[in-house]
Amino acid sequence: MPRNVESTAFSSALxxxxxVExxxxxxxxxxxxDQRQSLKLIAxxxxxxxATLLAMGNWLSDKYAEGTVGRRFYAGCQNVDTVEALAAEHARELFGAAHAYVQPHSGIDANLVAFWAILADRVEAPALQRAKARHVNDLTEVDWFALRRELGDQRMLGMSLDAGGHLTHGFRPNISGxxxxxxxxxTDPATGLVDYDKVAEAAREFRPLVLVAGYSAYPRKVxxxxxxxIxxxxxxxxxxxxxxxxxLVAGKVFTGDFDPVxxxxxxxTTTHKSLRGPRGGMVLCGPELADQVDRGCPMVLGGPLPHVMAAKAVALAEARRPDFADYAQRIVDNAQALAEGLLRRGAKLVTGGTDNHLVLIDVTGYGLTGRQAEQALLDSGIVTNRNAVPQDxxxxxxxxxxxxxxPALTTRGLGLxxxxxxxxxxHTVLSQTTAxxxxxxxxSKAKYVLDPALADKVSRQATELLAGFPLYPNVDLT
Structure with a gap:
């Protein structure tokens, strides 16, 4: 590809x-x-x-396409069918899944589709049998509130927020709660690791309908x-x-017991983060849940976003290339090197290290709150986010x-x-910041003191560190 093709594409678009605006x-x-000159460390x-970015800016955005491939509620969706089918095909092949649903607009949407698919499978099907026994042939006639009282509250067991879980795993501020x-x-208070015996004990006591695994801030394998x-x-x-x-699953870094599929x-899953695609979601399942999952729109989703599904197809195709496996391994190698570097300098890390793409620093060792540390680092050209630690x-x-x-710095090519x-x-910024x-x-838990000269120096050092690893080197907007 000629060097100026990407520059021409983005410059022309802008x-x-x-x-207009x-x-x-x-x-x-x-x-x-901003992204070119700052150390992006948000996990x-x-x-x-x-290619993924450009796939989102096109005429596919103009199509309504409720339904699924070959079964749309709007005419003229033959090209959307092609796009969605290709995205699903790449997802199935990449992850070894029997079925892939690529319509969710986000990770929360993907989780909602999954939750309702599970409820439909575990509750709606028995409800239909009960309704038919009562000579009710249409589930829309079922009193769902009465059914819920009859069957009892549906229960979910998931990882706690302070241990690294996510709001969408049943917590009150989210609809799942x-x-x-x-x-x-x-997690175990001494090690910060999942105690599977304790999970099994909780499951036996609570008898959940759904057991959820997965995390947003747990630095180890599950x-x-x-x-x-269990x-x-x-x-x-x-x-x-x-x-x-x-x-890490797509790149075959997590295999065997550590591959969830x-x-x-x-x-x-989302399709961005370590998968390096567009912002969006996806659901993988076996044939027994496929029909329920495919009801995502209109069950909980609005109309599909064909232009984003096109970008998902492009990103998933990229992830099927051999070099993606090398990229995934380098993500983990870099995370472990980063953890080791922090430990050598006296930082306190939750679980003492990492097996995956993220590191969780307990900044109380620096006398700071997460909010103070986050802002001090941002002042210094290092983009992170504050996060709870166990028993925070x-x-x-x-x-x-x-x-x-x-993941982001590895994409740019930074190494050990x-x-x-x-x-x-x-470490320099955190050790020189005071509450x-x-x-x-x-x-104060929010205010902090950091010498502006030091922040400026670190920011310049961060920019210099990145100079040898240009972001989008083929995109010149000047």
Whole structure:
């Protein structure tokens, strides 16, 4: 491909956009500039390829396509059918899944599709039998509230937020917490690791309808074989949310007991993060849940986004290439190098290291809250996010941790030496930041003190570190 093709594509697009609303074109240019010069260490972020990005900006956006391939509620969807079928084919082949549903707009949407598919399978089918016994032939005539009272609250067991779980796994602020009676399993207080015996004990006591595994801030592998055995022992449906580590599964870094697809009844994921695709979601399952999953639209989803499904197909095709496996392995190698660099400098890490793409720093060792550390690092050109740690004394807003990840920097080509340099920059900022005080002189969980000269120096060092690894090198907007 000639070097100027990508530059021409993006420059032309911005020229067209700028002709209508120049402030939007300026914001897009500024975002690229910001990403090029900062150390992006947010574990859930990455850089999609130019091909993936360009696949989203086209006429597919103009189509309504409710339904599934070959069964649409709108005419003229033959090209959407092609796009969706290709995306699903790539997903099935990449993950070894029997069925793939690529319509979800986000990870939350994917989880909602999975939850309702499970409820339909476990509750709706028996309800239909009961309704027919009462000579009711249409489920729309069933009193679902009465049915819920009759069957009892539906229960979900998932990882606690402070142990690294996610809001969509049954917590009250999310709709999943209103759908299910939720209970959490945590981690061993001494090691920070999942205690499978304790999970089994909780499952026996709580008898969940759904056992959820998966995480957003747990820096270790999960043994999905054991988790499936626990689910089977209590008759639960086993669901895995692999949004964070899908790229490690696709790249065959996580195999055997640590690959969720052969063990789970249903698997959800985002298509960005370590999978390096567009922002969106996806559901994988066996044939027994396929029909229920395919009801995602209109069950809980709005109309499919054909242009995003096109981008998913492109990204999934990229992930099937041999070089993606090398990329996935380098993500983990870099995360472990980053963890080792921080440990050598005295940082306290949850679980003492990592097996995957993320590292969780307990910043109380620096005398800071997560919010203070997050902002001090941002002032210094290092983009992270604050995160709770197990038994977090500062709660979910201020937190006591910083979550960092390596998918994005690995995409740029940074390696082990650069990870050590990054650890040095992080440690420098955190060790030189102190907690501030409020107006009344009491300790603040938000205010902090950092010498602006030091922040500027670290920011320049971060930019210099990235200079040898240009982001989108074939895109020149000047």
């Amino acid at each position: 020229e067209v956009i700028g002709g 120049p402030r939007i074109a300026d914001a897009i240019r500024a975002e690229l500039a 859930s972020e990455n850089y999609a390829s130019p 209103k759908m299910f009676d939720q209970r959490s399993y945590g 043994n999905f074989r054991i988790m499936r055995e 689910a089977d022992s209590v008759g639960a449906t086993f669901m895995v949310d692999m949004a964070h580590f899908a790229g 052969p063990h789970a009844h249903i698997v959800t 004394p500062n709660g979910a807003w201020y937190t006591s941790g910083i979550r960092i990840g390596t 030496a650069e990870m050590d340099a990054t650890a040095e920059l992080i 501030g005080t409020g107006p009344d002189g009491t300790a």
